[in-house]
Amino acid sequence: MGRRWRVPRELLLVGAGAVPGALLRWWLQDPLVANLLGCLLFGLLMGPGAARPRLLLVGMVGFCGSLTTFSGWELQLQQALQHGRPWNLLALLGGTLAGGLGALLLGMGLGRGLAALGRQALKALRAGIG
Numbered sequence: 001m002g003r004r005w006r007v008p009r010e011l012l013l014v015g016a017g018a019v020p021g022a023l024l025r026w027w028l029q030d031p032l033v034a035n036l037l038g039c040l041l042f043g044l045l046m047g048p049g050a051a052r053p054r055l056l057l058v059g060m061v062g063f064c065g066s067l068t069t070f071s072g073w074e075l076q077l078q079q080a081l082q083h084g085r086p087w088n089l090l091a092l093l094g095g096t097l098a099g100g101l102g103a104l105l106l107g108m109g110l111g112r113g114l115a116a117l118g119r120q121a122l123k124a125l126r127a128g129i130g
Helices: 009-028 031-051 053-067 070-082 086-129
Strands: none
């Protein structure tokens, strides 16, 4: 009798996040928007996601990983260069890098704020029950 092949749970979790992330990227049609949104969500998940391996796999690796698109960004840069638009290239390059970092930091701040609100709500709920 042959061994039964099993898909590791981690792979399923990444896949569960990757499919909707890829579909959203396709729907957005703009690599810059997809990349900035992915950075924001990545930052948002960094706080609570760091302590939850499943959330990290589904949300950060799967969803954000398939939402963001390095190849689409590179294509936009190449097209700007090919069409003789160096200022567009520099704006896209700088805007993506600075905007991505800004979106990441904003997401991290939002994540910390939401986590603090959640802790306060849980504390208030426990105080009301006890």
